[in-house]
């Protein structure tokens with residue numbers, strides 16, 4: 001039988017005309033969407049004030065940099081309904097952030113927004129080889145989190161079957177994967193690793209559970225971590241990107257040829273800025289991603305500062321899609337931590353650790369409390385490897401990791417090797433840093 005999942009590299013399109021639109025047409029379409037959006041948002045007192053000095057003009061795309069940014073604090077200040085751009089009785093769904101780091105923020109959808117959301121997620125799932133009739137184990141959180149319902153809407157639009165697993169017990173999830181014959185796993189990358197640990201603890205091999213494809217997002221992960229997930233599960237893993245303040249998942253999804261994540265820029269206008277000066281950077285430079293949801297009705301945020309460190313490319317892609325790509329997503333600026341006067345980021349440490357062929361599983365960083373203490377890096381080995389033997393048999397890998405960490409600028413650290421599955425498991429987003 002011809003199984004589309006085995007051909008998931010094929011540059012298959014959900015909507016060829018939209019995804020492979022000529023760049024001239026795309027810019028023209030973005031310009032029109034911006035004009036309409038700017039006219040619409042002036043109904044809202046927040047944007048009315050924000051756009052007070054920004055006058056409508058020709059060639060709008062040349063003047064986007066003059067529009068002030070929108071920040072998470074703006075959304076907090078106007079919680080719950082202050083950022084709405086349609087009457088409340090036209091809102092059909094809302095989600096909120098957890099509020100764990102301050103006042104929660106709300107995202108709202110009109111009927112039209114929900115249609116758009118499903119359509120954009122269907123683009124990404126189709127690019128990853130998802131077809132009608134396939135069985136999806138959706139372990140993204142349902143409820144207030146946008147992941148669960150977003151992927152469900154997109155997958156159902158394609159005609160795939162979705163099991164709304166949400167954050168249920170890991171052992172139960174393994175049983176359900178087997179009993180229900182799931183072929184596609186949707187969850188955060190750290191949850192995928194925890195599911196693999198759980199399967200092994202149950203005496204099962206993740207490769208034999210029937211999963212063929214993983215679509216993992218909701219937290220940033222390095223290419224090395226992605227490769228380990230592919231190896232441990234024996235599947236193809238695709239990265240996906242989104243954030244609730246803009247729409248949820250469905251902002252960008254990995255290219256079938258692995259050339260980065262194509263941004264749905266006909267709906268989310270992307271810019272990369274210097275996070276200190278706020279100035280727009282040149283193509284390919286590392287900076288903060290700024291997104292404008294120019295076609296959303298209920299809450300069209302303009303120039304929203306995502307806090308994510310990215311590189312973007314507008315170069316043509318061999319898969320045929322003309323939409324710009326995020327060629328790197330290196331986690332949040334706010335995840336930086338200090339040791340003395342130096343700043344470090346978990347993403348860089350993860351990239352170093354997961355280069356080693358023996359490293360797999362999870363990791364966590366325990367920050368030093370004072371100058372006398374060192375940074376403790378606890379990291380799991382691949383399934384079946386014994387940490388006690390690591391220092392004897394895998395000395396070369398350990399030396400390479402140590403050299404790379406020194407080169408990154410970390411002077412004082414301790415590597416603590418753990419067996420696969422020894423570190424805490426998690427259902428949602430991993431907590432990589434503790435103090």
Ligand SMILES: [Zn+2]
Nearest residue numbers: 255317319321
């Ligand atoms: Zn591509």
